[in-house]
Amino acid sequence: xxxxxxxxxxxxxxxxxxSPLAAREPVLNPxxxxxxxxxxxxxxxxxxxxxPGSADYMCGPLSYDGHKxxxxxxxxxxxxxxxxxxxxxxPGTVTGxxxxxxxxxxxxxxxxxxxxxxxxxxxxxxxxxxxETQYCHMKRGSVRVRRGNKVNxxxxxxxxxxxxxAAFPHLHLSVRKDGTVVDPFNPExxxxxxxxxxxxxxxxxxxxxxxxxxxxGFFPGVPDYETVRAGAAAPPTIAGDAGALVIWGxxxxxxxxxxxxxxxxxxxxxxxxETVDLDRNQAQFYRAVGRRAPDGGWPAGEYLGLVRMLRDGxxxxxxxxxxxxxxx
Numbered sequence: 001x002x003x004x005x006x007x008x009x010x011x012x013x014x015x016x017x018x019s020p021l022a023a024r025e026p027v028l029n030p031x032x033x034x035x036x037x038x039x040x041x042x043x044x045x046x047x048x049x050x051x052p053g054s055a056d057y058m059c060g061p062l063s064y065d066g067h068k069x070x071x072x073x074x075x076x077x078x079x080x081x082x083x084x085x086x087x088x089x090x091p092g093t094v095t096g097x098x099x100x101x102x103x104x105x106x107x108x109x110x111x112x113x114x115x116x117x118x119x120x121x122x123x124x125x126x127x128x129x130x131x132e133t134q135y136c137h138m139k140r141g142s143v144r145v146r147r148g149n150k151v152n153x154x155x156x157x158x159x160x161x162x163x164x165x166a167a168f169p170h171l172h173l174s175v176r177k178d179g180t181v182v183d184p185f186n187p188e189x190x191x192x193x194x195x196x197x198x199x200x201x202x203x204x205x206x207x208x209x210x211x212x213x214x215x216x217g218f219f220p221g222v223p224d225y226e227t228v229r230a231g232a233a234a235p236p237t238i239a240g241d242a243g244a245l246v247i248w249g250x251x252x253x254x255x256x257x258x259x260x261x262x263x264x265x266x267x268x269x270x271x272x273x274e275t276v277d278l279d280r281n282q283a284q285f286y287r288a289v290g291r292r293a294p295d296g297g298w299p300a301g302e303y304l305g306l307v308r309m310l311r312d313g314x315x316x317x318x319x320x321x322x323x324x325x326x327x328x
Contacts, residue, residue, distance in 0.1 A: 024129035025177075026090035028184055028201045029153055031135060032072045032160060032171050033085040036206050040084070041214065043073035043170060043252055043283065046183035057186040058208050059193035061281055062253055068181045069136070069174035073252070074160055075214045076231025080139065080169035084160045088125050089133050089173060091152040096124030096134075099143040101163040119172070120164020123157050136172035137164050168229070168284065175201065211253025212317035214284070216307040218264070219246050221290075228286050237324045240297045246290030247272070247321060249307030254282040259310040262289045264321075267301030275310075300327040 034040035045056035047067040056062040074080050080103075099121045104111050114120065119136035121143055126132050139161030145151060160171040175182045183189065184201040185208075196208060217234025219227075220242035227233045228250050238245065247264045256279060263273035274289040305321040 024127075024131070025187070025201060026092075026127040026131050026133070026175075027203050028089040028133075028175070029087075029203055030072065030206060031087050031089045031133075031173055033087065034072070034074070036072075037209065037212070039075065039079070041073055041075075041209065041212065041252060042070060042206065043168065044071040045185060046070060046181065048183060048186060048189070057183055058196065058210070060208075060210050060253075061255065062210070069134075069172045070184065071170045071172050072160070073168055073170040075250075077162075077169055077229060078231030080160055080162065083139075083142075085156045086123075086135055086138060086142075086158045086160060086171055087153055088151045088155055088157060089153075089175075090125075090127050091150075092125040092127040092133075094123060094145045094147055094149040094151060094157075095126045095132070096122075097143060097145060097147055098122055099138075099141065099158075101140060103140055103161045103163050105162055106165055106167050114164050118165035120166060121158070121161065122164075125151060125157075130178040132176050134172075134174040134176070136174070137162055137166040137170060139163070209253070210316065211255065211258070211309065211311070212251065213307060213309055213319040214250045214252055216247070216249045216305065216319035216321040218303065218305060218321055218323035219248060219288075220244060222246050222288050223248060225286060229284075234321065235323070237326050238298075240300055240325050240327055242293060242298065242325075244290050244292050245298060245303070245323075245325075246288050247305040247307065248286055248288035249309070249319065250284070250286040251309055251317075252284050254278045254285050255311065256280050257312070260287045261308040261310060262287065262305070264303055264305035266299060266303050266325075268299045298325045300325050 047054045047063045049055040054063045054065045121138040122136040124134045138158040142159035145157045162169045175184050186197045220238045223233035258278040261275045265271045276287045308318040
């Protein structure tokens, strides 16, 4: 999400860098205490399209017009509430701090006006040589550093949240050189769609994922989207007298024409398998299929499910799910 303005200062973009990247450029590490592809994922990248459209550094749709950073997203609000630490992407000195803004998802009823505070709770770190990084949307009350603090890659500076202009729990990382936004995956800003740039600012560049599954689970009926996003739609046990049994998949980076294949098998050998088409691009989405309870209720035991995300008929990701039906 947006949130790259300096605290109290306007950020003026000048297009591409005026000179080649300087010697002292920082070497970056992922700033979130999570495992990419398992407990977090990159939802959006810096917008590389200079016009009114948008594109990520691989010419894919994982960005939006004017997006000025990289969004490291959490799978659920429950994960955010449990606490996921934020670290500096590189050593430096803290030059800006904000805390105290509430974690309220934008788009929900009663969401506050965050004009001029889109970053929410955050930290700015100076790395020398005109380089700085900014960390946005951190959890209220989690920021642990103050201006002037020296920090390194092991310093916890706060936790991921969704303060400011955020529609999902995540950490927004911006990188700037002399006030100009730099894409750490494509620091030279070269338009190239046939593979990842050879030069990046990362010590080990995170792998590009063009979309994938965030979570999957079973629920006694079709869960509403907010329950899925909250991380509350995958109970380990469901009562045998539940009126329905539903398997769902929550995904990101959906493109028109993608498919979600959802299936599950019960202890009695029964199988449900359906494929659902995506009719438009969606940054995040979920789909669910299910079956009404048979006469006499659901057979007790373990039910195993699998959700696969397909693009052009090829699987790009999958998630397994399981649930136990109790005898009561």
